[in-house]
Amino acid sequence: MDASPTPAAAVPAPASGPAPGRPSPPVFPPAPVPPSRIRRLAVPAGVLAVVVGAFGYVGAVDPNQPGHYPVCPLLRFTGLYCPGCGGLRSAHAVAHGDLAAALGSNALAVVGYGVFAALWAVWAVRAWRGRPMSIAAKPAVWWGIGAVLLIFSVVRNLPIGSALAP
Numbered sequence: 001m002d003a004s005p006t007p008a009a010a011v012p013a014p015a016s017g018p019a020p021g022r023p024s025p026p027v028f029p030p031a032p033v034p035p036s037r038i039r040r041l042a043v044p045a046g047v048l049a050v051v052v053g054a055f056g057y058v059g060a061v062d063p064n065q066p067g068h069y070p071v072c073p074l075l076r077f078t079g080l081y082c083p084g085c086g087g088l089r090s091a092h093a094v095a096h097g098d099l100a101a102a103l104g105s106n107a108l109a110v111v112g113y114g115v116f117a118a119l120w121a122v123w124a125v126r127a128w129r130g131r132p133m134s135i136a137a138k139p140a141v142w143w144g145i146g147a148v149l150l151i152f153s154v155v156r157n158l159p160i161g162s163a164l165a166p
Contacts, residue, residue: 086166
């Protein structure tokens with residue numbers, strides 16, 4: 001028995017091409033099947049279900065009655081209203097169809113509900129049509145939103161802005 005390595009020429013080369021009796025693989029893979037409209041609408045519908053559930057809960061459990069929800073820590077420790085103070089009372093009023101009371105509790109939250117509703121509608125239509133939804137805001141937009149929240153917070157804590165306080 002010879003223990004010397006086998007020369008490369010003695011090793012049979014792998015067969016190129018399909019095995020006899022088997023079809024050759026396609027040159028290009030098949031195109032992926034696009035998801036159905038129902039699957040594309042699943043995530044927007046799930047988000048809507050969560051929001052409707054949250055508004056339903058806040059509509060059923062009155063935030064005007066003490067003991068149901070935690071107190072805003074900023075309000076408790078400093079006596080100042082944050083931009084979200086009155087948001088639950090505002091959502092409760094929206095759930096009951098009282099837009100005037102909602103604006104009186106937190107006008108900025110009502111604007112936020114409207115912006116969310118508009119963005120959700122655009123998202124649902126784009127999902128229905130099979131187009132992706134992307135919100136790529138520049139840093140200036142985020143700084144602007146932060147400035148609006150800060151100004152709203154300061155003004156609602158001043159005597160001249162008492163109409164904005166919850």
